[in-house]
Amino acid sequence: MNSSPISIVLADDEHLIRGALAALLDLEDDFAVVAEVDNGTDALAAAHQHGPTVCVLDLEMPPTDGVDTAWNILREIDTHIVMVTRHARPGVLRRALAAGVKGFVPKSTPSEKLAEVIRTVAGGARYVDPEIAASALTGTDCPLSERELDVLRATTEHDTLAQTAQELHLAAGTVRNYVSSAIAKLGVSSRQQAAQKAWEEGWI
Known part of the structure; x- marks a missing residue:
């Protein structure tokens, strides 16, 4: 008896790949x-539309990275996520697993x-590339608080601290203090x- 195929939504902003x-x-x-899409927003929409067994997501694609897209998808849809990346920064793996x-x-x-x-993940198991796992084990622990990370993450999307403060519903002085810390x-x-440092380490 033939079983149903493993349905896949594929998201990567590099068209040839x-x-x-x-x-x-x-x-x-x-x-x-x-479905094939080139950004996180469309990946979420495609996951809603098709209810795939597995979503294969590129780590680095607009408007948010693959980890944020994974959070959004898994919060709303019963599926499994495989993340592919060109640059495996240690902190990213921790964020991805937490997501x-x-x-x-x-x-x-x-x-x-x-x-x-993909078959392993579709069956409910986990697979992490051994080299990425080893790199994560030797990575630097993040010294920043969650709020400091939130502020740095928001500053990458805004030109001014006032805009960051507005997004996070904080006083500008409070944002300034978090940034200084x-x-x-x-x-x-x-x-x-x-x-940039927080991004390179995979903390944001």
Whole structure:
């Protein structure tokens, strides 16, 4: 008796990679790529529309990164997430696992191996690339508070602290204090450098 195919929503903002990956996955008899999109917003919409078994998400795509997209999808839809990334920063894996992501692999993963990972995740198990896992174990612990991370995350989307304060419903002075504290803890000289450092470490 034939079982239903593993339905897949594929999200990657690099069109050539997305198209090639979709074509390769469609060669698998037990897979059906039901949607291809290039951003997190459309990935959420496609997940709502198709209710896929697995969503394969690129880590770095607009308007938010793949981890935030995973949070949004898993909060609303019963599915499984495989994250693929070109740059596996240690803190990102921790964020992804906390979000409920079940698979985490580099983009250099051969299509045959990715197919195995998708089957593993579809079956309810977890797979993390060993090199990414080892890197995460040796990564730097985040010295920032959750509120400091929220502020730095918001500053990457706004030009001024006033805009950040408005988004977070905080006083401008309070935001300034959080930014100053983050700058001091990270040993940098500006909020832009603090946000960049936090991003590079995968904390935001």
